[in-house]
Amino acid sequence: MKGALEGITVLDLSRVLAGPYCTMILGDLGADVMKVEAPGGSDETRGWGPPFQNGVSAYYLCANRNKRSITVNLKTEEGREIIRTLAKDADVVINNFKTGSMENWDLDYDSLKAINPRLVYCSITGFGETGPYRHLPGYDYIIQGMSGLMSITGNDESGPMKIGVAMVDILTGLYSAISIEAALLERERSGQGQKIDMSLMDTAVSSLANVASNYLISGAIPRRLGNDHPNIVPYSTFRAMDGELIIAVGNNRQFATLCEVMGISEIAADERFHTNEARVNHKLELTGILENRLQIKPANEWMELFSQHNIPCGPIATMDQVFNHPQVLAREMVVEVDHPEAGSVKLVGSPIKLSRTETKIERHPPIAGEHTVEILQQAGYSHVEIEQLKKNNIIQIYQEAYTL
Template identity: 60%
Template sequence: MTAALEGIRVLDLTRVLAGPYCSMILGDLGAEIIKVEAPGGSDETRTWGPPFKEGVSAYYLCTNRNKKSLTLDLKSREGKEVLEKLVRESDVVLNNFKTGTMERLGFEYDHIKEINPRIVFCSITGFGETGPYQQLPGYDFIIQAMSGLMSITGDDQSGPQKLGVAITDILTGLYACIGIQTALLERERSGYGQKIDLSLYDAAVSSLINIGSNFLMTGKVPQRLGNHHANIVPYQTFRSRDGEMVIAVGNDRQFAHLCAVVGQPSLASDPLFSTNAKRVENREALSYILQELFSQEKTAYWQDRCQEKHIPFGPIQTLEDVRNDEQLKARDMFLNLEHPKAGNVEMIGSPLKLSRTPVDYKQHPPDAGEHTEEILTGLGYDKNTIRKWKKDHKV
């Protein structure tokens, strides 16, 4: 079976998260990913931990399957020569160096497109390649702070909070996938590649959606609402007798059903709560009433009652709960790969479900330089040359 992106070669000069996440998605879809690192390995996530399994970092494993690993000293004449050969035979160059690094290495976009006019060149930086912040280093935590995301996460008691994962890296990796595939499609019409300039900062601000729109419309700076929704009530967490859960009532009909479920049908016609706008105005009063009622029964009880009435409901699950969730098992969202050092490793799978060209998991996350000899041999280099370059730390 032909994979969706079979025949597309990506030179992946990225490390840590946003870039590797993007290239893993492309690899899952069938693209050939050549992960380029400095000799010995320069992706910092190889050493981030614990946890490790037989010296292999869980962090590194999570975003580097379906790739081949090539090590090159890009400051050396030999490394530059190899990269130029690969550029000629590739479709995409993906990098997340600081602004100006590719220029210093001699591989700025203008030079790369001279080598291969069809190349799609995607640059991921913290703040983009233009503007007064272009030289600043970009880290997810800093971007969450600066973008406004932390100012609306948490509550009055907690203060600003970051999300538990590096969400701006993930968002930027997804945007990179969209941009790369869009440029590849456009190339079919024009015959030419193009440059994509992505920043974590831009991606984070784009994710503000309705909260950003609320501010732009009113000029009112949004406040931290914890697990409450700015525009919809009740759309929040509640404590049950044995845990915590989320209710997400999206309209007045669902609210009426919820009132019946908790044994207080008259709440639906109460002038303070009869419309969503009124419920937003009287958020605290309604939340207090509902919390008193929800605390009387266990989460499973409320889950069954809400689902019977088609009221959006979800228990707050631990990762152990998630791992054992029958829905995720049915969707093949966990997989096992054999790794030459770590042995059998369990990974989170791809959410992409394509009917004719499904994702495939062919390659374990590679050791640094694991495929160097294979790739260089394919470019026409003999084993003696490769052996000498390895001895001299050129590859």
């Protein structure tokens, strides 16, 4: 069965994480993604590590499967002409160069729209293409700080903390994929492409969700809550006899059941804890009572009891526990792919489960320039033209794939 985006061609001029993560999603869904880098490979993540597997960066492997690779020197007019040629038949172009770079190269939306009016063009920048910060570079870590995310992450003792992964990049990649798919769907009605202006800062601010709404409604600046919830109690990590567990009680019925299972049913009727609003106002008192009671059993015993009574709870798993978890394995969230240099590598599977047009991993994360010849030949370049481009250092060809 063909993928949902089979027949969609994506020209990917992005690097690092937000853009590559977006195009990996599109590739998993069946799109033909052509990853464009400078000769030698200009995606910085190729060198980010350790860890490496046979010289191949684990970071690079996480966001670049289901793509073909072509290396082109965009600093030359001949190289930029290759991009224009490929863009003529592309459905999507995505880049994350600094604002103004694509205009300087005549590879901006207006320039490419002139040769392909159906083109969907996605630009990912730190702050977007309007506003006083539009020319500044953007990095996930900096944006986490500027957007307010760090101000609510951590606790009073830790100080502001960043999220453990580059979550702003990930979310921007997801929003970009959604935007591209929406633009492609709209194109079916209008016949026209359009430009998508994605900003890491916009994405980060939108991810504040209920915390932002709390501030906008109340005017109160939220403090760092650690693992607590600003609106629900008990909804946090709690220490049992041998370690921590998560308890996430969302309503009064669940709270009454929790108290009954823990052998402190009288607490549910206490006016300090009878409603969620009351529990929020008396959080420290309730937390002390719960943690004192939790000390009588190991965490796993409590979680088994809670689960039997449909009380939301769970462990704080380490990576080895996650990737050996029977549910994770059953859902094929760990996959193995053969790579010509790294050997057999394990990758995180796709969370997208479609009943007919299932996601597939059909290509390993490519070596820089691995498909240069293949892509240029498909675009109509002759043997002589490709050889001349190689001779002039406009392109670089991965030698094991050099089949002219």
